[in-house]
């Protein structure tokens with residue numbers, strides 16, 4: 576196993592694959608992600624949004640991910656996803672998150688830069704990877720019945736300035752995707768991915784990975800995306816598997832028997848994504 580997350584991000588960049596960030600908020604989801612990672616020797620990042628982190632417990636999430644990595648040999652890391660509150664982000668750094676995402680995309684550029692810099696300064700001493708965001712990536716991690724509205728993308732000059740002045744490691748790039756699954760798939764600006772990767776020399780992250788066509792994911796990776804975030808598709812298979820299990824066996828009350836189905840469904844979906852992203856590192 577490589578030493579840390581930056582080593583894996585560099586490997587992904589050099590070898591042209593992407594590392595999946597898979598969000599979780601329950602133990603069976605985390606077990607499913609870890610199982611996929613272990614069986615495929617694939618580096619994965621577990622993501623917790625603020626809500627997911629508060630439900631699971633930040634200390635508990637870090638302790639479990641570290642135990643999986645250090646005791647069980649799973650190449651697994653943890654990122655605080657879309658952190659907006661500086662105190663919460665600093666707490667994540669102190670507790671032992673491997674990465675934190677400061678989402679200042681709703682702020683004006685000056686405030687976004689100044690707070691992102693504060694996070695970078697705080698995280699640097701502890702070797703924690705920092706992700707920044709300039710243009711807002713909208714939507715929500717759910718299944719929507721309506722069509723997705725493509726929004727206007729931020730100017731590349733603003734993005735380059737943000738990266739230069741803050742020194743964040745990874746960039747959540749607005750490239751046409753939004754969070755969630757809609758009745759149509761997003762139109763991705765592949766040239767923008769390539770341009771951002773070259774001009775910022777940072778690790779490019781694709782948010783809103785659910786509901787994107789497989790061919791588009793492959794093209795995005797070719798153009799320089801090294802991290803792809805998936806939440807909605809995992810939530811959907813988790814929910815469907817749990818619902819089916821409980822409907823098929825209404826008298827079952829043993830949690831570890833009920834939750835095998837949702838754990839395995841999450842694991843299967845995670846494996847599919849790992850193969851698609853090219854991060855199956857089995858020899």
Ligand code: 13P
Pocket residue numbers: 598622656657715716717753754755756781782783784785786804805806807808
């Ligand atoms: P999806 O819900 O579309 O997979 O997006 C997840 C995400 O980008 C988390 O930051």
